[in-house]
Amino acid sequence: MTTAATTSELPVVIIGAGMAGLACACYLHRAGRLVLVLEAADAVGGRVRTDVTAEGFRLDRGFQVLQTKYPEVQHLIDYGALQLQTFRSGAVIRLPNGQQTTLVNPLQQPTAAFSALTSRVGTLPDKLRIASLAQHVRGFTSGQLLSRNSTNQLDTATFLRQYGWSEQIIDNFFRPFFGGVYLDRSLSTAANFFEFVFKHFVEGEVAIPALGMQQIPEQLAARLPQGSIRLNTPVSAIRELEVELTTGEILAAATVVVATDGTTAAHLLPPASEPLPPQWRQTTCTYFAAPAPAARPDKLLRLNAAPDALAHNVAFSSDVSSAYAPAGQQLVSVSTHGEHGLSEEELTARLRQELAAWFGPAASQWQHLRTYVIPQALPVYAAGQPARQPLKLHDTLYRCGDHTAYPSLNAAIASGREVAEAILSA
């Protein structure tokens, strides 16, 4: 039953407690507006969740990091409270011939990072071009890079070739490195997003909260008054100034904000107001436990340039934050991008073989902990797709989320903030 309250007493009802919905709720609450966040799942965070196993491993649902200089994230999140733990800038790249090469600060100090020893990764002009792009992106704000039409019209692979990079460095460095960010080794993601991400690798650090990625949405949820988030509350329909739950309960709203993933938004919103549901990039994250190493950790990400590999990137997450694993153990996160068509058993067996070839025979004994298959990890952001889509659908209906912009925490938060600002100024 809808209550007979005046519109000013009613909350702004936000559907979805992912980063977009929580950001929107926090900005509205900070301005004194009543908010009610309805979340289908049993916790906040959406795609940013962490499970803690009985043994004490912290398993993020998919390998995910926070880039510290993302402007919206930096503005909203209290990094100190998260006790951010940083990866070392760079990566160890396993080349298709099985040799490994370590690149420290490859985008921050390209000429030093790609020394003669690492010439297999690319040519000297390739390395100079990285320095030149690093200089170039520093001259633009994030917003300027994202709104550049010339780069938006190109996919990343075409942009890299037009910039003059060799196939050698595209395959050995850009494909494993940025393919891991996009979950797309074909590099078909729009090049304005490439420049945006590149800038933030040049200027910032890559980090995880000490206790797992879910600490980020939990921090936002903790800023809201008690009772303003209802978990396990899926919304089934939206009507003028009210939402209907799957239980049949109807809640009145001053304004409705659809902050779900793009697929659900396309289902909830009137067909005329929402573009087609997004296409998605899939990833699979397989976690293993290994005995803790005696050596001091290098805190570098491992990337695989071999085109037919399944272990695309490997992170020893507990080397970066020791709370990710119980004492004496090491947490190994292995990401496989795209569809692989394998059962969990088949994938685990194939990964063990690859990891043993990569890290030595002991890796074949690593204990399999859990596998997360995430078919809807990132919305596809293709060349020509706008970096900002309309958020206001009519006077009392808005939408936000990464599907309205580009696939990143920064976009989810930005869209949530913009919706809050639009509601406050209405």
Ligand SMILES: Cc1cc2nc3c(=O)[nH]c(=O)nc-3n(C[C@H](O)[C@H](O)[C@H](O)COP(=O)(O)OP(=O)(O)OC[C@H]3O[C@@H](n4cnc5c(N)ncnc54)[C@H](O)[C@@H]3O)c2cc1C
């Ligand atoms: C494996 C992985 C790795 C990633 N890596 C990075 C990274 O390194 N850096 C980065 O910046 N970004 C990364 N991302 C992307 C980032 O996590 C997302 O862009 C962001 O979390 C999206 O937030 P959102 O609020 O738009 O959507 P979501 O997180 O999808 O939130 C939507 C919420 O709506 C809820 N919901 C859905 N339907 C209903 C309903 N009917 N009723 C009520 N609630 C509903 C959902 O349960 C969910 O909580 C990664 C994502 C994944 C999955």
